[in-house]
Amino acid sequence: MKISSSNNLLCKKIRHVFGGISPLGSLSAIGQLFSFCNSAQTSFPESLIEVHSPEEEVVIALGSNVGNRIENFNRALQMMKKAGIKVKAHAQLYETAPAYVTDQPFFLNSAVRAITKLGPHALLSALKEIEKDLGRTKGIRYGPRPIDLDILFYGRIKVASDTLIIPHKNIWERPFVLAPLVDLIGLKAKDDTVACWHSLTGKAGSIFGAWEKLGGEHLIGTEGMKRVFPIGNSLLDWSKRIHVMGVLNLTPDSFSDGGQYISVDDAVAQVRLMISEGADMIDIGAQSTRPGAKRVSSEEELSRILPVLEAVRHIPEAQDKILSVDTFDAKVAYEAVKNGVDVVNDVSGGRLDSNMFSTVADLEVPYILMHMRGNPSTMQNDENTTYGDVCKEVADELCLQIKNAESYGIPAWRIITDPGLGFSKTLDQNMELLGGLPAVRQGLAATCVAASHGPILIGPSRKSFLGKICGRVKANERDPATIAAVTAGVLGGANIVRVHNVKDNLDAVKICNALSKKTAKLK
Template identity: 65%
Template sequence: MNIFNLLLPTRRGVGAVMKGCRATCYSFFHSSPETTVEVQSQEQEVVIAMGSNVGDRLCNFNEALQLMKKLGVNITRHGCLYETEPAYVTDQPRFLNSAVRGVTKLGPHELLGVLKKIEKDMGRTNGIRYGPRPIDLDILFYGRFSIHSDILTVPHERIWERPFVVAPLLDLLGSSVESDTVACWHSLSQQHNGLFETWEKLGGESLIGKEGMKRVLPIGNLLWDWSLKTSVMGILNLTPDSFSDGGKFQSVEAAVSQVRLMISEGADMIDIGAQSTRPMATKISAEKELERLIPVLEAVLTMPEMEGKLVSVDTFYSKVASEAVGKGAHIINDVSAGQLDPDMYKVVAGLKVPYVAMHMRGDPSTMQNEENLQYDDVCKQVASELYSKVRDAELSGIPAWRIIIDPGIGFSKKAEHNLDILLGLPAIRRHIAMKSLAASHAPILIGPSRKRFLGEICNRPSADERDPATIASITAGVLGGANIVRVHNVRDNLDAVKLCDSMLTRVNLLHDLE
C-alpha cells in the first residue's frame, strides 16, 4: 500500500482536502484541523457486505469466504444470515445477506479489485444494476477512513437505507463499544443519527421474522427460521450408563423403535449420543463411541419417518463429528464447546454444519467439583465463558450463522444455578450482546430433562419420575426465549411447548396492536 500524506479536516469537512482532484481522499474520522498522518502498509480492519440470489446461495457464501481468505482478507467476525426480499429490482429471487469483519494489508482499491475478481470468477456479469447475482461483495468500512474516488466510496453510500445491510452490520458490533475502530463506526454513523438509531428508524427487530426479512440458520438443505416455533429435540442415548435411560437403546432395533416413537409424538430432531456425559461418567475412546453410534445412525437416517427431520450427534470428539456428518448427520452437539478436542472447531468449520456450543467447566468427571461450582453471577459468567468459546469457534472458521448456544443446565451447576439460568435466559442474551450482537441472536438450546436438580427440588430420586418437573422447567425456558428444548419425553413436553408458543404469539400480536 502506498504512503499517503494527508491533511485532515474536521469531520464536517471530510472529503474536502482534495476537492476537485481525481485522486482518492482518505480521512480519519477522529481528527483535528491541520494534522498530517502517514498511512503505511499495516493491517486495517474492514467490513464487507455479502449478498447472493443465484444458484446455491449458501455455497456461494462459503466459496466467497474461502477466496477472501486466500486473497488476503482474514475474517474475524460474521454477522447473522438473513433471507430477504430483493430491493430496487423486485422481480428476482430472494437474497441471502450477511456481513463479515476482518483485517487486511490490502489497500482499499486493492481490496476492491480483489472483491471484483471474486465476483467475476464466481460468475457475476455486468447485468442490470441491483439485478440477480451469484455473489455481491461491497466494502462498507475500511479502517478509520472515509474514501472518495471515481470507483470507490467508503463508507458505502447506501448503508443507511438498507435494512438487509444495517442488520448484519450491527451484528458485527457489541452493544458496548469495544475498540477504537468500532468507536469510529459509531462516530461516523452519527452523521446519519447513529447505526443503532438508523436500525430503529428502519423498523429494528420488528422487521425480523416477517416475510421481507428472516434471520435463518442453514441446516442441510434448509434455511431454518427458528422464530416460527420452538423445536423439540428428542434424546436417544446409546450408552449403558446414562443417568435416565442407560442400557435401554443399545441395540439397533431398540434405538430405531425409540426414534419412531419420538417422531410419532412430534419431535423435530433427534439427538443421538453414544458417550455418557453424566457426572463422573467413564470416558470412552472415539473409536468405541463410533462403534456404538454408526450402526444406529445409519439405520435412523434411512427411516421413512425421518423425512424432513434432523439428526444431531452429541459428541466432543472431532473424529466422531467428522464420521457422523459423513454418514448424513445434520448437527454437531458438543457439551464441551471445543474444550475436550483441540481439533473440533477446525473440523466442524470444514464440515459446514451447525454447531451447538454448550457451557461446561472441566469435563464430566470434574464438572461438579467444588471449584467448578463457584459463581458470583451465574448468568453473567456463563454468558462470558460461553461467548469466549463461541469467539474461538468463529476465529477457527465457524460462522456465527451456524452456531447454537446452550447454557449447560446441570453441567458445572448447583440446583440454584440451574434455576437462575432458567429464569435468566434473557440476561444471558443481554450479556452476550455486549460483546457480539450476532452471538446474542443465536438460537438457544436448553436441556433440563430429568436432571438431578429437578429430583432434589421435587423429591423424585428416580429420573423417570421427573417428567412433570421437566415440563415445568421447559415451560419456564421457552417463555424466557429458548428456541430448542432437548427432552426424553417428547409427547408431554411438546404440549407444553405448543402452549408456550401460543402464549408468545399472543403477546407479540397484542404488542403489534399497541
C-alpha cells in the same frame, strides 16, 4: 497540508491505503480522496505520504439470490481467506425481499468483520475477482446475482474515488445491510474503531439511529426480512416456533436411559416413536456425560453410533428430520456428519478436543456450543461450580468460545448456544440460569451480538437438580418437573428444547407457542 488522525490511530502508508496505486501528485487530490477520523494531526511530505499500520479492520457485506445461496457464502469466505482477508466475526443470516428490482428471488444477506493488509482498492479488486469466480456477470443493476460483496467500512478512513466510496453510500436505506452490521458492531460503540465508523457516517443518530429509523428489531420476522439458520439443504426460520429435540442415548451408563437402546432395533424403534410424537430433531449420543462419567475411545463411540445412523437414515419417517450427534470428540463428529448427521452437539463447547473447531469449520454444519467447565469427571467440583453472577459468567465464557470458534471459521450464523443446565452448576445455579435466560442473552449481546440474535437451546430433561427439588430419585419420574422447566425456559427465550419425553414436552411447547403469538398480537 495536514491530514487528521484519531486517538490511537497510527499512520499508514497511503501507498498501502490505495492498494498499490501510485502516489498522487498533490496533497489536495489526496485530501479529496481520503479523510480520517478526528483530532491529532500528522504532516506528510507531498511526494510520499507514509502511514503505518500493516493491517486494517474492514466490514464486508455479503448477498446472494442465485443458486445455492449458503454455498455461495461458504465459497466466498474460503476465497476471501486465500486472498488475505482474515474474517474475525460473522453476522447472522437474513433472508430478505429484493430491493429496487423486485421481480427476482429473495436474497440471503450477511456481513463479516475482517482484518486485511490489502489497501481499499486492492481489496475491492480481490472481492470483484471472487464475484467473477463465483459466476457473477454484469447483468442489470440490482438484479439477480450469485454473490455480491460490498466494502461497508475500511479502517478509520473515508474513500471517495471514481471506483470506490467508503462508507458504502447506500447503507442507510437498506435494512438488509444494517441488520447484519448491527450484529457485528453491537448496540453501542465499544471501541475506537466502531466509534469512528459512526463518526464517518455523518448521520444524526449514526448507525443505530438509522437501523431504528427503518424499524429495527420490529422488522425481523416480517415477510420481507427473516433471520434464518442453515441446516442441511434448508434455511430454518427458528423464530416461528419452538423446536423439540428428542434424546437417543446409545450408552450403557447414561443417567436416564442408559442401556435401553443398545441394539440397533431398539434404537430405531425409539427414533420412530419420538418422530411420531412430534420431534423436529433427534440427538444421538454414545458417550455418557453424566457427572463422573469416564471417557470412552473414539472407536468405541463410533461403533455404537454408525450402525444406528445407517439404519435411521433409511427409515421414511426420518427423511425430513434433523439429526445431531452428541459428542465432544472431533473424530466422532467428522465420521457422524459424513454418515448423515446434520448438526454437531458439543457439551464441552470445544474445550475437550483441540481439533473440534477446525473440524466443524471444515464440515460446514451447525454447531451447538454448550457451556461447561472441566470435564464430566470434574465438572461438579467446588472450583468448577464457583460463580459470582452465574448468568453473566456463563454468557462471558460462552462468548469467549464463540469468538474462538469464529476464528477457526465457524460463522455465528451456524452456532446454537446452550447455557449448560446441569453441567458445572449447583442446584441453585441451575435454577438461577433457567430463570435468567433473558440475562444470558443480554450477556451475550454485550460482546457477541450476533450470537445473542441466534438460537438458544436448553436441556433440563430429567436432570438431577429437578429430582432434588421434587424428591424424585429415579430419572424417569422427573418428566412433570421437566415439563415445568421447559415451560419456564421457553417463556424465558429458549428456542430449542432437548428432552427424553417428546410427547408431553411438545404439548407444553405448543401452549408456549400459542401464548407467544397471542401476546405478540396484543402488542
